[in-house]
Amino acid sequence: MAKELNYDLIKQTAEGYRKDMTKFLRAMISHPSESAEEGEVIACIKAEMERLGFDEVTVDGLGNVIGYVGDGDKIIALDGHTDTVGIGNRDNWTHDPYEGYEDDEVIYGRGGSDQEGGVCSAVYAAKMMKDLDLIPEGYKVMVVGSVQEEDCDGMCWQYIVNKDFGGPEAARDKIAFVISTEPTDGGVYRGHRGRMEIRVDVRGVSCHGSAPERGDNAIYKMADIIADVRALNNNGCTESTAIKGLAKMLDPKYNPDHYEDARFLGRGTCTVSQVYFTSPSRCAVADSCAISIDRRMTAGETYESCLEEVRNLPAVKKYGDDVKVSMYMYDRPSWTGEVYETEAYFPTWINKESAPHVKALVDAHKALFGDKRIGCAPSMDKREGRPLCDKWTFSTNCVAIQGRYGIPCVGFGPGAESQAHAPNEITYKDDLVTCAALYTAALNLYDGTGASDEDATEFRASLTDNDIK
Template structure:
């Protein structure tokens, strides 16, 4: 086993507590919703260069990639650096882009989801450089875009277009200091009914598309209750998230109605099967409703359009996989206790990394999943420190785990 200086790694991480906190607050101060990440990417580039990354580049989609080392084993650590919006500002006790800081926490949009992960990764790179921990690996730290809009699209681009294929990826999405090895997938579905408009004073002359949708909604609710369940990932779910209509006026019968469905896919479920379950509903067949999957083609902040279908596969990694065990052992060596090995409830870039391409993803990140998209979103400075130490240790542990 490599003689990794665990106490020095922890001490170094602790010494960068204030630097990580400042860097995170700087990122929070820069609004960076999906497709508007340019300024925060430039701020990350500045920090990577300041701490001594060997190479820093921004790809045509706008993802930032920082490199440490030149070895043959390619290991990636990922944080998406776009955020959701603020929502109702009255629900925030503090300005979401200025936030709040004390000795323990930092509040602001993106604190947990998930710019905190970027702060810890960058300083893990500095710890590796400070302590001369480079070995026969190349660590690629990625700050990826458009995840909140279309999770995994950034990694479709990195793998397909940049031809980067790591041996495994650490996702720094929030895990509350646990280690995660899977998540349910998801897809975005549209159901549409057609009608015929007429004056609202004589609705019998028309065909109301909204009334046609009503029994479909009831059958969808029942379908949700009977979806497949996996022992580890849990149950598939379905919720109606949006409803639309067209009508000549408020004094007319609606001539179309459509709904959006957020469908969470557990292990063994497929996008084809999920669509067919809805198409098979008697209410859908009775009105010949159209059931389709959404597509995504919104331009990145660079102007690049990289279209994909809105399907994000479920995935999981075996607990005894070398990548998972490297994280388990790094945590144990540093903190003399085992972290809980579990799964995310929400979706991550792992839908592409593992779900599409079979590259193992292991999650370990600062913050808590429940803080994501929440008003007064916060993270913990202790998490930033701990994650930076674990990230700096993982590459060496992985080489030990595979016997190199």
């Protein structure tokens, strides 16, 4: 199916859209779009797709905007989430986070790197493919501006797979692979750690604060548990260590089947991210306390093993039936009012470097730009020396697309992970151009003839038995 590609023409065409992409990204940034509040930016993207002549543009029930070019039976998709985190302390920003500014090299504002820049490059890549008659034969290109990723990674694609396509089998049959346009700092990314959100609840008994010995302080109990959670993250794994740290999964002794994959992805982590309590008053002993734990999972770890690790912490066992360890569920309404309830569990995944969809991006990069990461002046020092084919530190919608449903994924996107969620966020104009060119070439280099899930997947974490539809 591959056409003879004029790589210079692809680069020139992408460069020709630099000003248009800059204008489009700044327009997206101007619309505040925290999770479940993306309506304005979705309308902005929909209008741009229609203006550029997409063959079909729709907004689904959850509020994802989906545009198509081409008329083939199979689909190659480009995904970028449209929601952003908040701005945090406004005093940490030197300029308005939503008005921002641009200079010759960067675009400033919340969402530029994470990750409306990726949506921008994807939209213009589809336009380029149509302009240059480079829509791969037998395929149509699907560009997704997805919602609520910051709140619940991949839930948007659970909706797309189960509601828009009618289920995982139908989606796998139609979609050859998906490129995530999350920021990759100039690299092609073939996997990342999974994550889950764990809740620990502790019961106590309240009493008057003047005689605390009459009660049972839930905050004191939780303090012991928090110390153990910290040890679980920080400790080593020698035989004498009472709480063996998560670094143990890098050791073949503790993770014989997947330690090499774990070394590629990096060790798992855990941290207490939120604390809650109840008490009759400020003059009383607290009668309950709860914490949230952000748990990043490497290869070889499962949702069951992560829950059991917390349940087996010395302080948790010490307080027995007064402690409950559970996994969060997510049911926040989208900006359309639609609710898609799912578990707060996001499976780990890795592709083989030889997988056809990964190879297509690597080959496109080598043909267009060479075999090393290319950079922009502000970010070059962070890109030099890093392998071209690598992995994300954070989590993406691929936890559902490939981790849950086995639809092959690969990542290449404008911007840098270090800009995500940070004040004074920027992205790089050169990256917008680079990504649009690479998407155009890569889709035309893809050869999925005879490819199977086994050809692509190095590791996928197990799923729960919850029947999430």
